[in-house]
Amino acid sequence: GAEATIPVLVIGTGYGGSVAALRLAQAGVNVQMYEMGMAWDTPGSDGKIFCNTTSPDQRSYWLRTKTKQPLSNFLGFPIDKNIPRYTGILDAEEMGGIIVYQGRGVGGGSLVNGGMAVTPKRENFSAILPSVNADEMYNTYYPRANAALGVNTIDPAWFETTAAYQYARVGRKHAQRSGFPFVFVPDVYDWDYMKQEAAGTVPKSALAGEILYGNNYGKKSLQRTYIAQAKATGRVTIFPQHRVTSVAPAAGGGYNVVIEQISTSGDTVATKNVVAAKVFFAAGSVGTSKLLVKLKATGALPNLNAEVGQGWGDNGNVMCGRANHLWDPTGSLQSSIPCSGIDNWAAGGAFAEVAPLPTGIETYASFYLSITKNPNRAQFSWNAAAGKVDLNWQTAWKQPSINMAKTIFDKINAKEGTIYRTDLFGTYKIWGDHLTYHPLGGAVLNKATDNYGRLHGYPGLYVIDGSLIPGNTSVNPFVTITALAERNIEQIIATDL
Numbered sequence: 001g002a003e004a005t006i007p008v009l010v011i012g013t014g015y016g017g018s019v020a021a022l023r024l025a026q027a028g029v030n031v032q033m034y035e036m037g038m039a040w041d042t043p044g045s046d047g048k049i050f051c052n053t054t055s056p057d058q059r060s061y062w063l064r065t066k067t068k069q070p071l072s073n074f075l076g077f078p079i080d081k082n083i084p085r086y087t088g089i090l091d092a093e094e095m096g097g098i099i100v101y102q103g104r105g106v107g108g109g110s111l112v113n114g115g116m117a118v119t120p121k122r123e124n125f126s127a128i129l130p131s132v133n134a135d136e137m138y139n140t141y142y143p144r145a146n147a148a149l150g151v152n153t154i155d156p157a158w159f160e161t162t163a164a165y166q167y168a169r170v171g172r173k174h175a176q177r178s179g180f181p182f183v184f185v186p187d188v189y190d191w192d193y194m195k196q197e198a199a200g201t202v203p204k205s206a207l208a209g210e211i212l213y214g215n216n217y218g219k220k221s222l223q224r225t226y227i228a229q230a231k232a233t234g235r236v237t238i239f240p241q242h243r244v245t246s247v248a249p250a251a252g253g254g255y256n257v258v259i260e261q262i263s264t265s266g267d268t269v270a271t272k273n274v275v276a277a278k279v280f281f282a283a284g285s286v287g288t289s290k291l292l293v294k295l296k297a298t299g300a301l302p303n304l305n306a307e308v309g310q311g312w313g314d315n316g317n318v319m320c321g322r323a324n325h326l327w328d329p330t331g332s333l334q335s336s337i338p339c340s341g342i343d344n345w346a347a348g349g350a351f352a353e354v355a356p357l358p359t360g361i362e363t364y365a366s367f368y369l370s371i372t373k374n375p376n377r378a379q380f381s382w383n384a385a386a387g388k389v390d391l392n393w394q395t396a397w398k399q400p401s402i403n404m405a406k407t408i409f410d411k412i413n414a415k416e417g418t419i420y421r422t423d424l425f426g427t428y429k430i431w432g433d434h435l436t437y438h439p440l441g442g443a444v445l446n447k448a449t450d451n452y453g454r455l456h457g458y459p460g461l462y463v464i465d466g467s468l469i470p471g472n473t474s475v476n477p478f479v480t481i482t483a484l485a486e487r488n489i490e491q492i493i494a495t496d497l
């Protein structure tokens with residue numbers, strides 16, 4: 001039976017959920033947030049909250065017995081290793097032909113990501129969110145999101161001299177010699193802290209290779225920004241290790257939400273029912289899409305429209321490495337926080353981040369994560385026989401991304417007389433075309449929802465995360481997810497409370 005009736009329940013604590021919770025709390029509304037991942041606020045036996053990429057332990061992966069590193073091989077050798085099954089921080093979720101990497105814990109993707117905080121170019125915005133007023137976004141909501149996230153840029157003078165960005169300077173040289181625009185990329189990492197890391201005056205995080213499994217210092221994850229502010233209102237309660245499994249209309253109005261409390265081995269230890277007047281789906285593109293598709297198909301929310309589960313994209317992610325000449329070393333010390341990119345979006349449909357390979361040794365490799373204008377979109381559907389939601393993405397659908405990335409790297413290789421690395425994703429495999437870090441879509445704005453994220457068919461149900469965005473943002477997505485959430489929650493607070 002129902003234990004309580006609450007005004008607002010938020011599913012998930014990533015960008016969308018955190019924006020919703022903070023702004024609702026500031027408007028005087030009490031909010032409960034349910035997050036299936038851990039709190040990540042307590043140090044382990046090594047004194048650190050998060051483990052390092054060089055020695056992943058149980059904290060690294062979500063309910064796996066072996067690591068699933070994005071770069072599976074190095075110099076031809078597989079590098080994955082066995083770990084105890086645990087509710088770790090990074091989920092490598094295998095969906096059809098793609099592995100979707102996602103953060104798990106209070107703070108969602110902000111715990112594991114590179115912190116690259118990129119506002120799309122204004123001229124690209126109408127293709128990203130066609131139904132949204134661009135003036136409002138660029139005058140109000142992007143600035144609001146950037147300020148609240150603590151976005152800052154690297155000191156260009158320090159960039160020129162620090163050993164930790166030798167790899168990025170090599171990336172710049174090669175980009176510019178081939179005539180490509182090289183751009184600095186803002187980040188939520190505290191650049192002053194990183195300078196102190198380099199000076200040896202503070203504990204190291206970015207300069208110790210921390211990324212993917214959390215940053216112990218320096219990165220302003222949501223725990224330090226939106227969530228800290230939300231908690232300070234006294235109106236927000238967060239329940240970690242709580243997974244929402246159902247949302248359905250309650251007899252007396254509002255919605256009955258079923259929640260499983262889970263142990264660190266992923267087992268259900270208690271089931272709770274909460275009745276909420278309003279529910280915000282902020283479980284991320286995959287999490288929200290899976291919930292909505294299941295709830296529609298199984299009769300909990302049958303009136304959701306046919307757009308639910310549609311329009312999913314991978315933000316065109318594709319990775320590759322290049323083998324440099326001996327006169328272009330990229331450095332044995334590489335900051336795990338990328339700070340730059342190669343912009344060939346308009347001409348070739350690719351924006352490539354110059355990414356680190358923080359192995360601790362000289363690799364003579366340049367490594368890149370490209371975001372491309374891949375037009376392919378997949379859909380989620382309910383697999384009744386298996387009792388789960390499937391995604392119909394095909395690995396071959398990455399080919400447009402590869403072609404677009406090649407507009408940059410074939411040219412650089414020709415100019416430099418270099419070749420692609422073939423040892424990073426398997427044996428003799430050039431392209432990392434098996435994954436995405438940037439799942440987007442599945443409950444697209446103005447299609448599955450109205451133009452502010454209200455789900456059609458169910459007053460009081462909202463989507464407020466990356467699932468609203470139809471598959472591509474032209475750059476890294478979290479600033480756009482945050483800014484869109486700021487726009488939508490402002491409207492919802494003004495009209496629906």
Ligand code: FAD
Pocket residue numbers: 011012013014015016017034035036037101102103104105106107108109110112113114115116117118212242243244245282283284285287288291437438439464465466467476477478479481
């Ligand atoms: P999320 O941040 O994914 O949050 C959703 C939360 O909901 C999660 O904490 C999840 O555990 C929880 N949840 C899911 N299902 C349930 C459920 N049923 N019940 C309860 N809780 C649930 N983006 C950038 O812009 N810049 C970068 O540098 C960057 N680097 C990245 C690097 C990596 C390795 C990864 C994985 C991602 C990166 N991203 C980056 C992407 C970015 O982190 C995501 O786009 C962003 O986090 C999505 O925000 P969201 O609010 O949609 O959902």
